[in-house]
Amino acid sequence: MLGLNRKDLTLMMIVAAMTLLAPIILNPFPSDSAMAQFNAGYPDLMQRFVIFGIFAIGFNILFGLTGYLSFGHAAFLGVGSYSAVWMFKLLSMNVIPAIVLAVIISGLFALVIGYISLRRSGIYFSILTLAFAQMSFNLAYSVLTPITNGETGLQLALDDPRVLDGGSSGGSLPVTQLFGLEMRATTQLEIGAWSFDFNVGYYLCAAIMLAVFYLAIRIFRSPFGIMLRAVKSNQQRMNYTGLNSRPYTLAAFVISGMYAGLAGGLMASMDPLAGAERMQWTASGEVVLMTILGGAGTLIGPVLGAGFIKYFENIFSKINDNVLHSWFAVMPDGIEDFLVTIVHPFVGKGWHLTLGLMFMAVVIFLPGGLVEGGQRIGRFVTGRRNKKAGGAEAEAARKQPAE
C-alpha cells in the first residue's frame, strides 16, 4: 500500500498512531498529581516535538544517507521562520502562503550554500556550512536588522499591511489561522482526573509531519536514496566509475534544507515570531544531537531524538528547588535538604548536564541511538538474541529494496 513494503507500512502506521494520540500519550499523569510536572501534552511542547521532528527527518536525509555532516542547518530553519513571519506581516495570517514561501526561500538558500559547500567533503564541508550559518546568524542579528529586527526578533505589529486580510481589525493583533481555523484553538477534554489538550496547530503540524515522513520513506527506498547511500559508503569509487555524484548530494542538501525551512515556517505559524538565535550554531548542533541520539540513518530515530531533547529542555528545566522540596517533603528535614542538594545540579538550569550525561551514555552503550535500544529490547523480548547485534547489522536488514 502507498508504495511501501509491509515493514515500512507498519512503521508509518505506528508513527501515525503515536502522533495522532500524542495529546493522550504525553499526559499520562492526572493533572492535579505531583507527577503532572512530567506531563508533556500541552500544545506548545507537542508542536515543538513534531516541528523539530520534521527538522531532524530532513537533516537525516543529508547526514544519514550521504554522510555529509552539515553544521549549519539552523540557518535554513531561521530563513524559513523569517519568510513566514514576513508573509504574515505583508500578505495574510493564513499559514499556507507562509509555509509555502518558507519552503521555497530556504530551498533557494540551500541551493546557493550547498552549491559552494559541496565542493568539499568531510570536515571541510562541515566547517563551510558552519561558517555560512554563523554568517547568516550575524547578519540577522545586526546588519540585516531592518529585515530581521535584530536581537528582539521579527514580530507582528498592528500597522502591518496584510494585503489579503485588509489590514488589522480592531485594536488587537490577529492570530495565525488556516482558513479561519485558529492555530491556537484548543479543545480540552477532561476524563476523571486527567485532562487532554487537542490543539489545532498541533494537528496541522502532525499532519504535515506524517506527509514529510512518508516522503522521507520514499526517498530512503528510491533509486535516488540508493545513490545517496553509495555516496556515503564510497564516494571516490563512485566518481571513478564515471558517475557525477555532485547533483545527487546537492539535491539531498536542498531537500534537507527545504525540510528545515518547512520546520521554520511551521514554528512561525504556531508562534509568529522569528528570532536570530534560531540560526545560531548551538541550534545547528542541536539537530545533530537529535539525529545521533535517535539513530542516524534510521527513519524513526531523528523523530525520537527530537522528542527526547525537547522534553528535557522544557520539562527538566522547569523543576526548581520548590518543586524538589515538595517531592521530598515526606523525608525528615536533614535528609530532605540533602536530597535536594544532590538533585539540584541536574534539574532546573542544570538540565544541560543531565542531557549531556544521557547523550554520553547513549553514544557509548548504544552507538545506533535510541533506535538500537528499542531493537535490543525488541530482540530480548522475542528471544531472538543476535550475537552480532549492532546498528550496522540492523541497518543492513533494513536496506532491502522496496519491492
Add this chain to the structure above:
Amino acid sequence: MTKSNFTRRGVMKTGAVAGAGLALPTYLRAQESFTNNPTGDTVTLGFNVPQTGPYADEGADELRAFELAVEHLNGEGDGGMLQTFSSNALEGNGIMGKRVEFVTGDTQTKSDAARASARSMIEKDGAIMISGGSSSGVAVAVQGLCQEAGVIFMAGLTHSNDTTGKDKKANGFRHFFNAYMSAAAMAPVLEQLYGSDRNAYHLTADYTWGWTQQESIQAATEALGWTTVNNVLTPLAETDFSAYIAPVLNSGADVLVLNHYGGNMVNSLTNAVQFGLKEAQANGKQFEIVVPLYSELMARGAGQAIAGIPGSQNWDWKIENELGDRYKGTNAFVQSFGEKYGFPPSQAAHTCYAQTLLYADAVARGGSFNPCSVAEALEGYEFDGLGNGPTLYRAADHQCFKDVVVVRGKENPENEFDLVEIVEVTPAEQVTYEPDHPMFAGGALGECNPGA
C-alpha cells in the same frame, strides 16, 4: 487547574470533540471568560527570568524578590512593603483569598527561549500573569506573546524606550524606568562633572535596549554641546571587549559611554580599565567613562573598576536612609530581603517585587483576575510607599513615572554591598515626556485582550 475558557472557545471554534453536553456546563461555570481564569483556591503566577546568559545575576536576584513577594502576599514573613504601600486592598491572604503559587522558567536571555518558556507557563501551568525578564529584547517578545495569549505581562528589568514606546501593548506594564529617563536625569550631572565641551565614543549593546539607550544619551549630551565621535555596536553574547576598546583612545574622544548592562558591562568596563582609559588624557582633559544604566550587582561584578564612574538607577537600597521619608518602603523591603537572603536587594529585585505587589493589588482593587479589569485598575493609578516616592502608572503607555537616582561608584567602599553613592535624585517631572515623543512614537497599545 481548569482552563474552562479554553474549553468553551475550543469547542465552539472547532466543534471537534464533545457536544453541547460538555460545552453547556462549562459555559455556565465560567461566568467570566478569560485565559486561565483561576477557579480553584490557588492562583498561579509565572516568573520568567534569565538563569543563564549575560543577565543571569540579575535573573537570580529577581527570582529571590519574586519568592519574597509571594511569601508576603500569602501572609508569611514580615509583610515587607505591604506595610508601607499606599493601597490597603491586599490583606495577606493571597490574592482575593486565593493562595499564590508560582512557576519559574529560564529565558536564557533569548527571545525564542523566553517565549517558549512563557507559553508553557500559560498553557501547561495555567499562569494568569507573567513577570520577569532582564533584557528588553526578551521583554518585548514576551509582552507580545502575553498580548496574544490574553494574560497580563508585568515587565521586570527592561530599560529600552521601545517596551512602552513603539512595542507597547495593552496587556503589558512597566514599573522600571527607561533610557530616555536615564538620559534626562544624567545630562545635568554630566555637564556639572565634565563640562559642556566633550567628545563621546559609544559602545552599544546591539539590540533594542542598546539602540534606544544610545539614541537617548546622544540626544541629551549633544543638547549640552557634546559631540559624538563614534557609535560601535557590540553583540549581546560578547564576553571580550578588548577589540572594541583598543581604538577608543586614538579616536579623538575623551569620554567613553558604555551602553552595556549586566555581564556585558562588567566585562567591557574591566577591559576599558585594563587599557588604562581611566588614567588617560585626551584633548588635554582627563579621560572619563560613563555607564548610563547602573546596578549594585554590576558594581559588585566590576569591583575596583567602578570607582568614580557615574550612572543612573531606578532605585537604590540606601535611598530612604540618605534621602528620607519620601522613599518609604525601601527600608521595609531591604530588611525583609536581607533577613531572608543575607544581603541587600538590587534594583532588579526591587522592580520585580513592586510589580508583583502592584499586580496583586490591581486584581484586588478591580475585583477580578480578568486582564482587562487589571489593566483598568493599573491605568492612571497613583501610588506611594513602594520605595520610589509618589509614582504614576500612566494610562497612555503603561509606563511608571517616578524619581530617577543618579549614582557614582564609591572611591573607597566600606563593604561589598555599599559600592555606589547617590549623587542626585532627579524628580519625576524632569524626566517626564509626552506619550508621542519621537523616541516613543510608532506603536499603539491596542485593546486589552482577555484571551478566550
